[in-house]
Amino acid sequence: MSAICWDQWFPEAARAMTLQGAEILFYPTTIGSEPQDQGLDSRDHWKRVMQGHAGTNLVEFSSNRIGKEVIETEHGNSEITFYGNSFIAGVTRKIVAAAMINMKPCVLVAQFDLD
Template sequence: MEKGRTVVVSALQFACTDDVSTNVATAERLVRAAHKQGANIILIQELFEGYYFCQAQREEFIQRAKPHKDHPTILRMQKLAKELGVVIPVSFFEEANNAHYNSTAIIDADGTDLGIYRKSHIPDGPGYEEKFYFNPGDTGFKVFQTKFAKVGVAICWDQWFPEAARAMVLQGAEILFYPTAIGSEPHDGSIDSRDHWKRVMQGHAGANLVPLVASNRIGKEMIETEHGKSEITFYGNSFIAGNFCELFSFQHRSTPYSFDQCGKTLHLKDDIRFPHSSQP
């Protein structure tokens, strides 16, 4: 990318229902709204097609996985990206080679599917029982050359590991994107990791001197489990951090509406890149 070139990024957040068509329609409506405000790259939250089903271990939820090829939501977002001329990372539950992954497809501004990243770090704890559903990703950390910038995409739990951000930046990532689903802990209401989460992510931006965009869902979701019910209130707080750890833009824990967005014009530079000079 040329020095001083700008790109407008937007992070969406909304409360999901358990109806795929409703959630995809909401995502499309918000993408269109962000585009009207000038956004070039628009990040939708993790697994936005439905409730965060990983609160419980239920076999029927595994049936929600679909192959990357001809995935209906990805195809719809490809059409939308081409129409609007925007880049859209699309989170989805993937079935591939008798395995299942928490994946993100990167859709370029001409509608081209640039490929996928599969989530590497899989959490396993009360309310976040992802190892029941997802295999560890086998793609490695990757970067994608889009129309507007070279981007790196990791997913939710990956954000707690600094190696993920550094690996992408060492491959030339100019902006990092993290679709996310993080909220309260069903087993202990006194735990609130919101501020810790944000500070860790801001640290990734500052340590690697690149902007970072995080999109998280909002709302309260309840899932039936084998022991009764599990409930998570998602933090929202989607945000954009600058390459000196500054918090450019963020949304609150909840809003008067079922959705919201934040956006920021980033001025990308390649004249300060000390991570590329690091030693093994």
């Protein structure tokens, strides 16, 4: 089953999907630098939260955007650089496949015995 970007921060979404029969959790996300604080790096926090979902529920795949986006606002331009670093984590929270940080698009593959 799949949740969307902001759902990733809440354990209830992962648990609800598991209770509904999900065997794999998929989280497409758009997380990156914080426009309001260029010194804030939440990438490792994001990965640990996603690994926690995998460990407490099931296998998980988290995909994340790459590249940079500039948004024009009334206060000037706001820029975000997406982390990339998509990964697949197993039931022990171990990352079994991972993309490079903020690099080119790629395909990650891992095999799990769901029996």
